[in-house]
Each structure stands twice: as C-alpha cells, then as structure tokens.
Amino acid sequence: MDVARASWARLAGRLEWWFLDGRKALYGVAAARIVTGLGILLFVLANASTASYTWGGASGWSEPLNRSSTWGFPFVIFDAAQVGGPAFWIGYVALGLSALALLLGWHARVAAIATLWLYASLAASNVLAVDQTDNAVRLFLFYFCFTDLSRVWSLDARRRSRQEARGRAAVASRPRWVARAREEAGWVSTLLHNGALVAVAGQLFVVYVVAGLSKVQGELWRDGTAIYYPLHVDRFAPWPALSGLLTASGVLVAFATWFAVAVQLFFPFLLLRRWTRVVGLLGVTGMHIGIGLFMGLPLFSLAMLAADMIFIRTVTFQRAAVFVAERARTARARISRSRGGIGELPEGAPSDRTSPAVT
Numbered sequence: 001m002d003v004a005r006a007s008w009a010r011l012a013g014r015l016e017w018w019f020l021d022g023r024k025a026l027y028g029v030a031a032a033r034i035v036t037g038l039g040i041l042l043f044v045l046a047n048a049s050t051a052s053y054t055w056g057g058a059s060g061w062s063e064p065l066n067r068s069s070t071w072g073f074p075f076v077i078f079d080a081a082q083v084g085g086p087a088f089w090i091g092y093v094a095l096g097l098s099a100l101a102l103l104l105g106w107h108a109r110v111a112a113i114a115t116l117w118l119y120a121s122l123a124a125s126n127v128l129a130v131d132q133t134d135n136a137v138r139l140f141l142f143y144f145c146f147t148d149l150s151r152v153w154s155l156d157a158r159r160r161s162r163q164e165a166r167g168r169a170a171v172a173s174r175p176r177w178v179a180r181a182r183e184e185a186g187w188v189s190t191l192l193h194n195g196a197l198v199a200v201a202g203q204l205f206v207v208y209v210v211a212g213l214s215k216v217q218g219e220l221w222r223d224g225t226a227i228y229y230p231l232h233v234d235r236f237a238p239w240p241a242l243s244g245l246l247t248a249s250g251v252l253v254a255f256a257t258w259f260a261v262a263v264q265l266f267f268p269f270l271l272l273r274r275w276t277r278v279v280g281l282l283g284v285t286g287m288h289i290g291i292g293l294f295m296g297l298p299l300f301s302l303a304m305l306a307a308d309m310i311f312i313r314t315v316t317f318q319r320a321a322v323f324v325a326e327r328a329r330t331a332r333a334r335i336s337r338s339r340g341g342i343g344e345l346p347e348g349a350p351s352d353r354t355s356p357a358v359t
Helices: 002-020 026-046 048-054 060-069 086-104 108-124 132-144 155-166 168-172 176-216 240-247 250-265 274-294 298-311 314-343
Strands: none
Touching: 002 176, 026 048, 026 086, 026 108, 026 132, 026 298, 026 314, 048 086, 086 108, 108 132, 132 176, 132 298, 176 250, 176 298, 240 250, 240 274, 250 274, 274 298
C-alpha cells in the first residue's frame, strides 16, 4: 500500500512539474503558428477567384442544404443569405489579414481567435465545400488559441524585448499586488499552454491510430495497392504526370502503402525514444508532403504538419535557426565582397574626389 501511494505521489509530482514548471515546446508552437498562418493565407489567395461562387453572394445554389445545417450565431458573417456584395469581400480579406498577422506573430493570440472565427464562419456558410481539411484546421487552431504562440520568432517577441529594455526601471517600481497578480496569471497561462499541447498530442494520436486501424482492415491496404487508386482519380490528381511516375513502380506503390499504415499505427510508440521519434516525425512529414503534392490537399497537409511541430525538440529548432543564420551571414558576406570587388577601389587608393588636380 505504501509503495503504491509513493508511486502515485511520484507520478503526481512529475505531472505537476510538467504542467506548471515552464511552458513547453515554445519553438514548436511558434513553428506551428507560422505553418498554420501560411496555410490559411495561401488558401485565401488560391480561392479568391471562385470565393464569391463558393461562399459569397453567388453561392445561393447551396442555400437549401445550408438552411438545415447552419451553425448559427456567431458563425454567420459569411452566410450567403445575409451577406453579399462588398460585405462578403470585407470578411474574406479580413480572414487573409488575420492569417497574415498569425504568420508574423503580430498580436498572435487575438489573430488566432479572429482567424478561427472567420475560417469557421466561412466553412459554415457552405457545407458542400467542407471536408476533413476544415475539421483539422479548426480543431488544431482552437487548441493553439490557448498556447503562447508568439514567445519566439514573432513581432510580438520583438516588441516585448524592446519594451523590457526600455522599462526595467518601471517594472521594478510596480506595487507588490501587481507583481502577485502577474505571477498568478502566469501560472494559469502556463497550465493552459501545456494543457493545450497535451490536447493537440492526444488528438494527433487518435487521428493517426484510428486511421491506421481502419487501413489494416482493408484488403487493398494489406496487399499494398491502396495508394494506386486515389492517385488516378481526377479530383485527387493535380499532377497526373507525377502521379503516373509514382505509380509506375509496383514496388514503390507497395512500400508507400505499407509505410503509411505503419507510421500511422505506431506513431505514438515511435515518440518514446529519440531515434524512433526522428523516424516517426520524418515518416509523417513525408506522408503529408505526399498527400499535399500528389492528392491536391495542401491545406490539410500543412495543418497536420503544424500540429506535428510540437514533438520536435527545442534544441533541434535552435540548432536549425543557428545553421540558417550562419548560412545567411555567409551569403551576405559573399554578396558584399562581390559588390566591393566590382564597384569599389581598394582601401587606401586615391579617388577623383580627393585628387589634388580636382581640388
């Protein structure tokens, strides 16, 4: 009995430490914010030419079904029965701007909430244009609203650093009750942040494992031919030549089919060890890149990839950032040297401006 009680106490202590001792995966959440904002922004731009017909004033063809499937308030901003003309485009442009703000990390929490509301309203205005992509985007974006999205790699982080540099003296002179209130708010915010990460991870586990279990029940998945058929459906083949190149090899089709089943079915277990985590993350990344490229579902792939970012270690992101910064610094130095060699004189050489003959 004492051993069981001690085990439960240790477990409770570890859980308390994990949820309350600092916000986890800040770099992963920032990367997820960037990918999500980029995906929704590209979605808005790609569908701008047909937006009026699909969701706006010209989408009256979908009204009979929408009337029986409406979400109701507050998701009515794009309701085709109420919104038409410039009002629709104001909301549509607002969705693009909020996605851009989310991408840049400008007032990221407000931008995430606004993007979620506008995107959900857009999807609710025409249920015939909804698929699993919209479900994934809305679900993960909802969880991300509770995380600290802009601690790094954002305009918010730059603004906070400047404010802290200018206002250290002002912070030190604050009353004690203000400092205590901020500490309490920080405790709650940390709990919400880490709890949202657990929710995202749990949702991913459910999605992957259920998808894997569903696949192993299908005969086509077991015999290694399931990937072949959707790649030859016009709706899911944006690049027919590329799809034909992939499906020309039976071995490659079988490998892709069985690999997709394995990586989804065992994804939670692959995360338990460092080297298997690398295999699992590279596996789902390759799978989603393939889905986006070969099946024409880029927004779904980006939404899933954004959620997967939380499993990448902070040190990995930091090393990648240092690597990119060094390469960028080297490239700038080479460009400056090439420009100096073409248009500038060597150091110490006389120029026409300083020549005695001119003066």
